[in-house]
Amino acid sequence: MGTKILALAVKEFLALMRNKVARMTLFVPPLVQLIIFGYAATFNIRDISYAVYNQDSGAASRELLAHFSGSPYFRQKAVLTSDRQIAPEIDNRHVLLVIHIGPRFSSDLLAHRPARVQVIIDGRNSNTAALANNYVSEATEAFNRDWARTHGWGQPPAQLFIRSWFNPDLLSRWFIVPGIVGLLTLVVTLLTTGLSVARERESGTFDQLLVTPLGPFDILIGKSIPGLVIGMAEATLIMVAAVFWFDVPFTGSLLALYLGLFLFVVSGIGIGLMISSLAVTQQQGALGVFLFMVPAVILSGFATPIANMPGVVRYVTYFDPLRYFLVVLRGTFLEGDGVGVLASQYAALAVLAFVSMVLASWLFRHRGS
Amino acid sequence: MAVSALTFDGVEKRFPAGGGRIVEALGGLSLAIGTGVITALLGPDGAGKTTLMRLAAGLLRPDAGKVAVFGHDTMLEPGAVAETIGYMPQRFGLYEELTVRQNLDLYADLQGLAPAVRRARFDDLLALTALGPFWSRRASALSGGMKQKLGLACALLRTPRLLLLDEPTVGVDPISRRELWAIIDRLAREGTTVLMSTAYLDEAERCHDLIVLDEGRLLGRGDPVSFRTPLAGRTFLVRDTKGEPRRLQQELAHRPGVVDAQLHGGEIRVLLADGASPGSQQGEAWDAVQPRVEDAFVALLLSRRTHWRQDTVRSGSASTGVRLSPGVLITARNLRRSFGSFEAVKGISFDVSRSEVFGLLGANGAGKTTAFRMLCGLLPPTSGELSVAGANMSHAGRAARQRIGYVSQRFALYGDLSVAQNLRFFAGAYGLRGAQLAARLRWAEEEFGLGPYRASNAGTLSVGHKQRLALACALLHEPQILFLDEPTSGVDPLVRREFWARINTLAHEGVTIMVTTHFMEEAEYCDRLVLMSQGEVLAAGTPSEVRALARVSGGPEPTMEDAFIALVAGHEQSTRRAS
Amino acid sequence: MNRMRLSGLIRKEFLQIVRDPSAIAIAVVLPFVLLLLFGYGISLDARRVPLALVAPNSPQAQQLLGGFYRSQYFMPRRYATMSAARNALARRRVDGIVWLRSDFGRRILGRGDAGIGVFVNGVDANNATLISAYIRGVWSNWLAQEARDRGAAIAVPVEVEPRIWFNAALRSRNYLVPGLIAIIMTLIGALLTAQVVSREWERGTMEALMATPVSMGDILVSKLVPYFVLGMAGLALSVAMAEWLFSVPLRGSMLLLFTASGLYMLVALGMGLLISTVAKNQFVSATIAVVATFLPAFILSGFIFDLDSMPFPIRLMTHLVAARYFVAILQTVFGAGDVWPVVLANAAGLCIMAVFFLGLSWRLSRKRLD
Known part of the structure; x- marks a missing residue:
């Protein structure tokens, strides 16, 4: 019994590793994705380009503008001299925002009257616009504090002190890179298992396998082992890269991480084998993997919070194993979680792993013989 | 002199074979083919037949030399060449999603057939190919033979001056083959030059001109007579008066002075070496017969392969210890299988005894593959009883599967795994371990001469070696029954001979063999066979009993192929009349 | 180029699209699912x-x-x-x-x-x-x-009055859905086209085609036309869903939108054809198409992640991603209107890439098997 399954698992490994195309699909796309995602996928904005239309000649407006030009978040690109220049600057995407200071700005402030500043922001990308708006508020607040102190304005009755926990500098890379670990592990697991039966069907070896004394369950186990080993190994590799290359801190428990990883890989294998037993050709298998992957990633909370999704869609995410594993990953990397805090995630993953494996073996038996 | 239909002038063609190696597919080939004749291109696997075809069609650029079709250089005047030729590649080039009509329409458009003449031409071709009733069926739903005829029809739309057919009859049953030949003959009579490659040497007899290639070089050239004449007086038909032709065939094959010994219609066809004299022994009756192209082909190739004989079979070690008392090993009773409303197998019954070679014959779509898959447990029967090696296949599957070996049509091996890894995997899958494992692996490498290839990937082996490896994998666990599904389809005559020699030895040692084939000559190797048509058993018995069913008084002794065609055609006609 | 041959090939291509489930999956099901996911499921706007x-x-x-x-x-x-x-x-x-x-x-x-x-x-x-x-x-x-x-x-000395143009309510849907059109057209143009050409190689039908008098130009054009139409149908579906299902405003002109999309479709088709001339196996070509066209269109095009915030070397790399130019046009035409300087500059980029990819696949494809 053991000999037979072992023989099968060894064969699966060799088949994956000795084929140039298979080897390439297992290692090249993950590597490319790690680099692209790690560097390009960022929500942090820097170098917000802006133009200034200052109708005021006083010192106060210069002081306000100094708060922008001195900030690492802003980069001044143009000085405007008329109202009509504003629209083209924004429309043509030369600048993301225009700061418009009216002619009575300094005199208002010196007369102890609140002054207004108009900021026109390009809203085509609403997320960028919202973030830019936030930075503008921060810069203005800093100016207000200085001005109030030096010119005898009353202090605002209460100050806001904002701290962010787990990621003090709010680097989106800390959020994205652990997510990539989950994403790539899913890709690799699905590709190893999702195409394995179809590959054998195409080359005719599947019949050969079915006439051996190996039962459907043995075949299922034998085909799962390489996925498990390769999935876990590649996840480990990417996690090492996350910590040592992308400098993402790891603060939680390794046990908690690997428990989640194991359950996640098993549920990925179950889904891969389900696709595999349904697909007749490798092309169908690849298409199936793709059709599952795209929604699974989008609905996992990888880039956008699940909480923002409407109710029905949120229910769909409960069936997405990546959703739970991302919580485990981010919890153990950034929030210092141990096994206890993550118990409900493990439970959900274990249920998904069990159900997908059972379904896979059912499909297997009913399509195989 | 008139322009030749096709000329090759010092043509060389090489391909990169991975790992920096270069394979020479054709080496300095020069030849010319006259107009209006049927030329056969013969040669073992890997001889360069397909490369030659593709060069002739202008699909490959020669590395040296030039190729011309009716005087047009294929590289310099590709347009003129394309207008002149009709080409059917090995895989027919049909669009599976399109119907028969849509495929024809497409190729008519591509070949610029004027709409005015199109209708008449279609009618003509449909009459020729008998595809009329399937006019609006999708190509994917056609049988192999019908696809072949449709592929041919597509190549014939504009009546090409030169028709190139790459192995048009592989995987096609005798009836379809006969129909295809009727079309080719008619075309030749109407002035089309035909060049076809084939692995069936009986087809070579019907051609005007033969070209034999081996390893990219011209080995022989001439009409069939010029091939046969040198062998005059060296071919005999030997009858075994003791009634054990298979044993005698094996004995003759190893007799000094005998080049080739083949079972043929219950007798043994012997080709003697040049200068050897027929040494008739007791219990043998020797009659001189006319030589055939196949004899010439085998003699020609064997003269270049001195090592071949040693490679073949050394008996005595295939299966150790399964010498059990005779008895029935496979019983099928009223076996049925339906797919939806279509009944593929309509209640067949037969028994197979121990160490028998049992054949399952039938045309494409006769239900023999379905029956075969049920026998080896790949498909559960809809109803009926089936016992294999004492086990009910549908229940005690695992135990029964331990006792059977299976070689599938395409020698299903793991192409990316080496020979040794393939052997090791199948040994493991059958639960071999320890000393037994080592012993069986050693046996497989020695017995099948696989030692030198143990580190090569199975996918890179020649067809002959693939077949050996597939057979070795299926025999590692010393099965009582060996299932072979069309094991010789598309395989050249030399490999086929080696294969059957091995099967004979195995049967001799007590292994029961179940084989499907549509090579009718191979049916002669079976002890008993059943002939299937439209899901039913038409005839059962020994080869001579089945042949006898087609005997016409006064006519010549029918071959198995004659019997097959007569029986199947008769059956199809009667069912058609009944319905 | 011969009209009868070309129309025969194009008719064949359409019949195959209609009868091939995987083509329908890529051309219709996937875009539909993506649009629903992005229109309804994905939002960067934190609520509640x-x-x-x-x-x-x-x-x-x-x-x-x-x-x-x-x-x-x-x-x-x-x-x-x-x-x-x-x-x-x-x-x-x-x-x-x-x-x-x-x-x-x-x-x-x-x-x-x-x-x-x-x-x-x-x-x-x-x-x-x-x-x-x-x-x-x-x-x-x-x-x-x-x-x-x-x-x-x-009192507070300075109060900022933000004026967010084009998308005052800051709905992320308003820029995600238009950007998605670039993804969908990449899928149809590059992935699907690469697949169908390599399928012809794999099934041996290319060999039969090449032995007929058709020219390689006929074959290439016959692949371009049907998938161009399919891509434009995908565009029409996306625009209709954006308008009526997700109420994303289209501020620019429909004509400009379709012209620019047609241009991008040519680029995507060029990439698809190029991939299939390099990889004659469906599996390999699908892998290349996903890694070389789909992923960059997702991440390096400004569709979700802001290009200006990327590190300099990556920002340089994005200039090689055709989707980047198309996403810029899409977000402008939907969000802001027909802003010619943006449209023209990016359209020029698309033109160069279309000529490059189509020209290269033309040069590389020969009517031969070797």
């Missing part, structure tokens, strides 16, 4: 953020907290102690904490040096930034109200 409030019951504190209860952005929950709130944050029950000390009321009325502690879960940095901005918004509203109530003594 669970927020822990730890505050005394003084009237001053209640006035500030009232702002959180009224805001559509928050779902506030009261916690009695800071440690209970911290615990809730660690267990991901809330995304942030607003903490007012018990002497909040006294300090406000006294020296006016009350502090408001805000803690946000920074794991999702983007979300955390947005939440801080919303909290800051509530705070400044409260300040303004206080100033009105209590006179200029506590």
